[in-house]
């Protein structure tokens with residue numbers, strides 16, 4: 001290996017931190033590894049729905065990134081990447097240029113609230129769940145509505161959304177809380193989704209998930225609207241493209257994603273939505289010394305749907321991609337076999353407040369070799385335990401336990 005290889009990783013979440021730790025394990029001691037992240041903290045995003053329910057303080061879900069990375073001799077830069085120059089092999093924040101020999105992009109996505117007029121917590125009328133700030137705003141608004149004697153709650157996802165799972169969790173958790181306070185009979189709960197059927201999740205369903213979710217919603221009296229294209233949100237009203245309207249006192253809608261602006265600005269690297277096109281080894285199809293992992297990667301849906309639904313990139317899958325990409329980057333420098341980072345399994349646990357759904361699919365997209373879908377309180381306890389283990393893992397680079405969450 002040449003001395004002092006420089007690998008830069010963009011992103012300090014599931015993709016970025018796991019890629020950096022794995023690179024440290026696989027690259028020689030003198031290799032320079034830098035993580036650049038817009039957020040100073042790692043946030044355990046899968047627990048943000050619990051913040052909305054008032055069951056978690058966001059500070060419990062966050063780990064300051066600088067110290068754990070520095071302990072592993074990984075340089076941490078807290079800053080936002082503004083520009084990527086693949087010709088010069090340089091990535092730039094507002095104040096600094098970072099040259100690289102290899103670049104791993106794990107910058108996730110931007111939230112495309114602007115695609116639907118009136119959507120989103122900042123400029124619109126609906127709440128969301130992608131950051132601690134968004135979750136706290138939703139928590140405060142929801143608490144007020146739940147304190148009333150009656151109300152209308154509409155939870156859903158916009159056309160083109162990929163991460164619909166949290167919307168399912170939130171609507172079932174709200175149902176659980178209302179039942180606990182014996183108020184459920186005075187509230188309507190409506191679920192509005194672009195999916196062609198409940199439990200589709202952007203992947204055509206996972207085993208028995210469609211039937212199980214449909215039964216669960218029937219038992220919980222959650223009204224559902226599938227193939228829904230939200231046209232706009234007005235104060236207290238969600239308006240669909242077919243003209244139907246859903247009045248609400250509280251609404252949370254998952255937006256579609258767009259790739260990071262610095263990625264979209266590079267010619268030919270990303271698909272029209274800004275997600276990076278990669279080889280099975282997770283290298284960019286156009287720029288070989290750039291790799292991508294997690295939400296930043298373009299994955300085609302398994303089939304067309306009347307209203308677009310994108311493929312989710314789960315945390316478990318993102319972590320496996322990060323480890324595969326790091327291994328392949330290291331193989332470029334030190335030799336060794338490369339691995340497939342696209343045909344991966346995924347484990348997910350969707351909490352419902354009083355029970356949970358455990359879903360495992362291998363590979364994540366059909367046709368699959370193995371599928372497990374189970375419902376039970378034990379899955380809730382597993383999810384609760386996994387959160388704490390994962391935060392400890394980010395703090396201390398603990399070994400992976402691939403049972404997902």
Ligand SMILES: Cc1cc2nc3c(=O)[nH]c(=O)nc-3n(C[C@H](O)[C@H](O)[C@H](O)COP(=O)(O)OP(=O)(O)OC[C@H]3O[C@@H](n4cnc5c(N)ncnc54)[C@H](O)[C@@H]3O)c2cc1C
Nearest residue numbers: 011012013014015038039046081107108294295314315316
């Ligand atoms: C509410 C919710 C619940 C979820 N629940 C589950 C679950 O139960 N199970 C599961 O498997 N998955 C779940 N997921 C999905 C999981 O959170 C994602 O798979 C995971 O966060 C993807 O990680 P990532 O690193 O690809 O991207 P992200 O988590 O989006 O992280 C992107 C990182 O890049 C940084 N960044 C972005 N742009 C820039 C820039 N220009 N410059 C520098 N840094 C930048 C950000 O600061 C961040 O650190 C959930 C997601 C949500 C929103």
